[in-house]
Amino acid sequence: MPGSSKVEDGRRFWLSELHNRFKQQKRKVTAAVISTQAVLLLIFVGLWEAAGRNDWIDPLLFSYPSKMFMQLWKTMSDGSIWPHVGMTVTETIVGFVLGTLLGTALAATLWWFPFLSRVFDPYLVVLNSMPKVALGPIFIVGLGPGFMSIVAITLSVTVIITTLNIYNRFREIDTGYIKVVRLFGASRFQLFKLVILPASFPVIISTLKVNVGLAWIGVIVGEFLVAKLGLGYLIIYGFQVFNFTLVLSSLIVIAVVATIMYQLVAALERKLTAGWRER
DSSP, X not given: OHHHHHHHHHHHHHHHHHHHHHXXXXXXXXXXXXXXXXXXXXXXXXXXXXXXXXXXXXXHHHOOHHHHHHHHXXXXXXXXXXXXXXHXXXXXXXXXXXXXXXXXXXXXXXXXXXXXXXXXXHHHHHHHHXXXXXXXXXXXXXXXXTHHHHXXXXXXXXXXXXXXXXXXXXXXXXXXXXXXXXHTTOOHHHHIIIIIHHHHHHHHHHHHHHHHHHHHHHHHHHHHHTOSSSHHHHHHHHHHTTOHHHHHHHHXXXXXXXXXXXXXXXXXXXXXXXXXXHO
């Protein structure tokens, strides 16, 4: 009827306006957050610069932003920093990907075989609590002082955490849902494929973000111990020659690259888990 059509059109128009206002408000809040973050960063950098130039802090130990920028510009211009960045990023990506895949595979194995989960549970707890730096010399002797030992140290940091997080999620799936699926005759493989894994997917993706930081920790620790190339090596070298500007500038590079990796994983998470948020 004409009257009901007008009411429906008016309702749609009202909902569209409400949605547009919500999006505008969200954009305003986002802009305010970004602006506040930028202002705080500028204030911090400005105070640090003033403190270094006026000797309010020891410029030998703490340096200051313009001095670090010149250091970075010099190493980027002559190309000396790029091999270090490339090596560290490669080690981090390999450790990150392998750690996530191996941890997920181990979690699936523990879920599939409950007997194994009961057997290995105390060992996982011990390995998780063990300082990973203590394993470094063993990896170095066993795998040699190079790429493989650094990746192994990274895996020692990432695999156990990934396994525990994802396995705990597997165990927390609604038992009522599992019983209903089994009543329909689903096999254990079908149960895992159609219920356990899809329901755990948001947690798996979220674990990627945790593993970004853990992978960087493992790589830098490994480079501290054994590397002759990489950002961790630059930090140790700068410390040995009392060039703390080199140390701090290397930390800035690590922070920038790690942030880029984190944002990429966060974007992947938002894209792949959008469906779960809408349900």
